[in-house]
Amino acid sequence: MRRALAATAAAALVAGALAVIPSPATAGDPAVRPAATIAPAPDRVISGPLTGLQRPVGLAIGPDGRIFVSNFLSGSTLGSVRVFAADAAGDTAPGAVLDSTSPGMSFLTKPAGIVVGTDGRLHMAAYNDNAIRTYAVPASGNGFVMQSAIGAATLISAPNDLATTSPTGLWVTSGGTDEVVRLEVGSTTRLRTLSTSAPLGVAVHGTSLYVSGGNPAAPYVKIFTAGASGPATPSRTISGPATGLEEVGGVAVDRYGRIYVANGADDSVRVFAPGANGNAAPVFVISGAATQIDYPSDLAFDAAGRLWVANDTATGKVLRLPALAAPPVPRPPAPPPRTTAPSKPRALKVTGKTTAKKRTVRWKAPARSGGTRVLRYRVVIKKGKKALLARTVSASTRRLIVKRSKLRTGRLTVHVRAVNAKGAGPYATTRFRVRR
CATH class of the missing domain: 2.120.10.30 (TolB, C-terminal domain)
Structure with a gap:
């Protein structure tokens, strides 16, 4: 050279x-x-x-x-x-x-x-x-x-x-x-x-x-x-x-x-x-x-x-x-966390008297979000198999106020589930009664 x-x-x-x-x-x-x-x-x-x-x-x-x-x-x-x-x-x-x-x-x-x-x-x-x-x-x-x-x-x-x-x-x-x-x-x-x-x-x-x-x-x-x-x-x-x-x-x-x-x-x-x-x-x-x-x-x-x-x-x-030692082998990046649909919401309940003009459905966030944030909640109220009300609320809203006029008398069931980017989780359910 x-x-x-x-x-x-x-x-x-x-x-x-x-x-x-x-x-x-x-x-x-x-x-x-x-x-x-x-x-x-x-x-x-x-x-x-x-x-x-x-x-x-x-x-x-x-x-x-x-x-x-x-x-x-x-x-x-x-x-x-x-x-x-x-x-x-x-x-x-x-x-x-x-x-x-x-x-x-x-x-x-x-x-x-x-x-x-x-x-x-x-x-x-x-x-x-x-x-x-x-x-x-x-x-x-x-x-x-x-x-x-x-x-x-x-x-x-x-x-x-x-x-x-x-x-x-x-x-x-x-x-x-x-x-x-x-x-x-x-x-x-x-x-x-x-x-x-x-x-x-x-x-x-x-x-x-x-x-x-x-x-x-x-x-x-x-x-x-x-x-x-x-x-x-x-x-x-x-x-x-x-x-x-x-x-x-x-x-x-x-x-x-x-x-x-x-x-x-x-x-x-x-x-x-x-x-x-x-x-x-x-x-x-x-x-x-x-x-x-x-x-x-x-x-x-x-x-x-x-x-x-x-x-x-x-x-x-x-x-x-002498030959230099081999360079350290970089650790492979950790695999991204596995994402799943969230678990069902917790502590679901309906408050208010059975004859009240308004009832409030309340719940807490699921115990497991599925590795990604919850985007929204789906709330459905049924009497038997007939859906009386269906609403979607934001992830930060964990309650829904329902007017008496939207409900029927008798024994009703409320279903709430969380939704993330992976999909919808299972419903949490609870029963409540409505009277005139």
């Missing part, structure tokens, strides 16, 4: 060394402080003279566990891709090397991003050649076989990184044209093109495409849906002072969907929640002396979910950090 620093980058050359200066947007701003800063020690480090690592900018883990690292051409250091055994550690020589003597390579080639497909083939972004080259990888030695080389006809420029969608499907960040391009191995046809400013890193997870990049004043991680193309608006964009992003490099996504971004300005890897969007603070920041992270350039995960980090330093180093 080659990180381009524009003239406006928040860095200055002081006494011959690169001194990182916090940008005004983040310096002293408590919003950029993460919820949790963690400093796990690496359980594997590859570094030392025998490794030949210098300015490692690209990193990939093969399906057999081998570790692929690209050295970027810098000064007297020639560009190369170095392949280490799956159990490599310490100051150990690579088992295979793609260098200036290999097919398609020269003393001027600048390998940038690399990716290894599920078929074990190596795909390399040749930054200065504006090309993508695909190689069969030897078990050892320098016997790389170039199987495909696509360049000028694709119109890509300054390719920084690659991601695979299948053994032959590639996404390429074209920094010189502000695009991310979908290509097939060996074909110059652009299948899809996304427009985005200064793209650097790219990763595929599920049906989403993750792109890191941006100029020093506006770094970002953009997430595009599977069908996005052209000037499509990303489904999400992580950007803003709370993110703490500055001098971003590679991007990777773990098995839980958490988004990891190499952040060169503060020697950290910033980890965002799977659904992070906008000016979101990371859930974790991996940094500190114990981690040995130093200007990280690229990230990769192995089959066990452990994070590998390449440090873009003169004495290059590749680290393996």
